[in-house]
Amino acid sequence: MIFHGLGCIFQQFHGMGPAFLNFRPMRYPSAPVRALTLTGICILIHIYARNPERVESGYSTQFYPLFGSFLRQITGFVPFSIGDIFYGMLIGWLLYALMKKLFRLFRKKEKETSEARWYWIWLSRLAIVYIVFNLFWGVNYNRTGAAGQLGITVRDYTVEELKDLNCVLLDSMNHNRAAMAVSGNRKKSKKEMFEHVSVTYQALQKKYPFLGYQNPSIKSSFWGWFGNYAGFTGYYNPFTGEAQVNTTVPDFLQPFIACHEVAHQLGYARENEANFVGFLAARASPDPSFRYSAYLDLFTYANRSLYALDSIAAELVRRDMSRDVKDDIAEWVRFSRKHRNPIEPLIRWAYGKYLEGNQQPKGIFSYDEVTAYLVAYRKKFGSL
Known part of the structure; x- marks a missing residue:
């Protein structure tokens, strides 16, 4: 039954001819749309965190204890600091990205459109850091404690x-x-x-x-x-x-x-x-x-x-x-x-x-x- 079904599918594709071969892959959202969407998520997190009682009864005492314990279980058995290595690589990459940007600006090779896109990309990156930081731990700053x-x-x-x-x-x-x-x-x-x-x-x-x-x-x-x-x-x-x-x-x-x-x-x-x-x-x-x-x-x-x-x-x-x-x-x-x-x-x-x-x-x-x-x-x- 499985092979018969596949045969029918191939026959259908064959009948479609070149039109099937001209399909377009799904496009990802543009840089501005992605940045604005992520910024909207940041705003929602901020609104949620404004209520200490809600944070305490929900995130801090229900979600985070389980998630924090799970995260420690993943990293705890490693005898060295994964986070230190992560931060070291992150700082190195940030310095590289900054130097690359300054070099391109100095050489005046940066087009106006690509420069605007660069800012949208960095807004998205900062928003992702904010989202991950708060979901992983940062919302705890707002708990009653x-x-x-x-x-x-x-x-x-x-x-x-x-x-x-x-x-x-x-x-x-x-x-x-x-x-x-x-x-x-x-x-x-x-x-x-x-x-x-x-x-x-x-x-x-x-x-x-x-x-x-x-x-x-x-x-x-x-x-x-x-x-x-x-x-x-x-x-x-x-x-x-x-x-x-x-x-x-x-x-x-x-x-x-x-x-x-x-x-x-x-x-x-x-x-x-x-x-x-x-x-x-x-x-x-x-x-x-x-x-x-x-x-x-x-x-x-x-x-x-x-x-x-x-x-x-x-x-x-x-x-x-x-x-x-x-x-x-x-x-x-x-x-x-x-x-x-x-x-x-x-x-x-x-x-x-x-x-x-x-x-x-x-x-x-x-x-x-x-x-x-x-x-x-x-x-x-x-x-x-």
């Missing part, structure tokens, strides 16, 4: 509340630094540290089920050396689902950095939330080096906030830091000064503008806003 899940009210705090928070963080920081010395403070390998991050989130999941972490994908960044000069200690790659950690920074910083980036993996896009969730995870760790890393980082934010309001009080709190803590901070300062350069402020400014464009009006200082989360959490649950 951890505060709603924990039932805490994040608001402005008083100077007295901030002083009290500084003292609490200081005591925990000193205590865990001393515990590290007692336990021998054996340095973990990168693999051991990344595996322990999963342990901390598993411990946290027992208390907060919505913070469960499956299919780990935590990588040491190839670009750590560049990050030291650019001012970043880690980043989350939304296109590959990988948490990238700069493992060239001082060891005592790395556990909290890793916990922070995993918080991004779980859909907590805003930096203050990632700091807060990362703190909850590191605090749940049985390892004092993880707890110390978190308390040290959060103390620096809280103390900086206090210094802006009452510099004398902030200085008095710092005097009570243990000798080991002071030595660690001195090492941190030396490391930062060693890599200081005129490009870093420009990169920090650009990143601050990116944050401002993604629901974080304080820009680079959004990290410091974790202090308000700590005050609110302590007010409800009584301890840190």
Whole structure:
């Protein structure tokens, strides 16, 4: 029956003669139509993301947890950073495309029609990046987030509340630094540290089920050396689902950095939330080096906030830091000064503008806003 049917079809084609051979292939939409269509999709995504409750109940708690876990499952088994390679190739290609465009303009070989088409093509490319970025992760910037899940009210705090928070963080920081010395403070390998991050989130999941972490994908960044000069200690790659950690920074910083980036993996896009969730995870760790890393980082934010309001009080709190803590901070300062350069402020400014464009009006200082989360959490649950 199958061969008979095919024979009939061939006979029909034969009868059609040359007319059949003159068919035209389906044409793709023109560059302007394609660009405008993609721009329309971008607008629809933006409209959807304007409602935080809708994002929280739909994208952030229904779609993204499954998709993010799937993405990590694909990249997690690869021992190196796929995202770093992707970004390296992307930057190389962008530089090539820019140089090619400038060369053609300089040689005046660019026709007016082809130049207009070039702009339409690039509008399409930017729209595709926007669409993929938001579908893969970026819509999470608009969720109600951890505060709603924990039932805490994040608001402005008083100077007295901030002083009290500084003292609490200081005591925990000193205590865990001393515990590290007692336990021998054996340095973990990168693999051991990344595996322990999963342990901390598993411990946290027992208390907060919505913070469960499956299919780990935590990588040491190839670009750590560049990050030291650019001012970043880690980043989350939304296109590959990988948490990238700069493992060239001082060891005592790395556990909290890793916990922070995993918080991004779980859909907590805003930096203050990632700091807060990362703190909850590191605090749940049985390892004092993880707890110390978190308390040290959060103390620096809280103390900086206090210094802006009452510099004398902030200085008095710092005097009570243990000798080991002071030595660690001195090492941190030396490391930062060693890599200081005129490009870093420009990169920090650009990143601050990116944050401002993604629901974080304080820009680079959004990290410091974790202090308000700590005050609110302590007010409800009584301890840190």
